[in-house]
Amino acid sequence: MPKSLVEMCAEIVTAQASHTRLSPEEIAESLTKVFQTLKEIKQQDEGLELEELSAKDPQASIQRNHVVCLECGKAFKLLSNRHLALHGLTPREYKQKHGIRMTQALSARTLSARRRKMAKELGMGKQLAAWRAERKQQAG
Numbered sequence: 001m002p003k004s005l006v007e008m009c010a011e012i013v014t015a016q017a018s019h020t021r022l023s024p025e026e027i028a029e030s031l032t033k034v035f036q037t038l039k040e041i042k043q044q045d046e047g048l049e050l051e052e053l054s055a056k057d058p059q060a061s062i063q064r065n066h067v068v069c070l071e072c073g074k075a076f077k078l079l080s081n082r083h084l085a086l087h088g089l090t091p092r093e094y095k096q097k098h099g100i101r102m103t104q105a106l107s108a109r110t111l112s113a114r115r116r117k118m119a120k121e122l123g124m125g126k127q128l129a130a131w132r133a134e135r136k137q138q139a140g
Contacts, residue, residue, distance in 0.1 A: 005042065009035040058098040064109045070098050079106035 003011075013030050016022070022030065061068040066075040071087040071094075084094050084106075095102055105112050119125065 005035060005038045008038055058100050059104070061098075062100075062104065062106070062109065066108050067106055070094075077108050077111055 009031060012034050013027060016030060017027060058070060061070055066077060067079050068075050069079055069083065069087075071084075071089070076083065079091070079094070081091060084091055087094075089097065091106060092102070094100070094106070095104070100106075107115075
């Protein structure tokens with residue numbers, strides 16, 4: 001399991017303190033500076049991962065347990081219309097911008113599978129087919 005930023009920070013400052021005599025104020029200042037630096041590095045790394053992800057294959061942003069928004073880099077179970085509106089996009093515009101198939105759901109694969117299973121159990125496909133057939137008879 002990866003270490004947290006706090007754990008890494010503590011290890012670095014402990015190593016520094018074991019080689020150099022530091023006052024309590026210097027230790028506190030060192031902890032703050034090291035933590036900020038680690039935090040910035042992590043944010044830059046996440047930003048690069050997002051750029052690499054969107055540059056390689058936007059479909060890869062749709063993963064098993066979450067969907068990564070290619071606009072802001074945050075992970076969600078579902079990219080809602082409301083979230084995309086915060087970026088000034090509709091789902092259709094988002095898909096066009098990032099080259100995602102129009103038929104692709106903007107939800108985690110597990111969520112899509114759960115919805116598909118529920119729809120089959122409720123017989124929604126049969127109901128839709130019956131409705132379409134009825135509508136076709138009325139029109140023609």
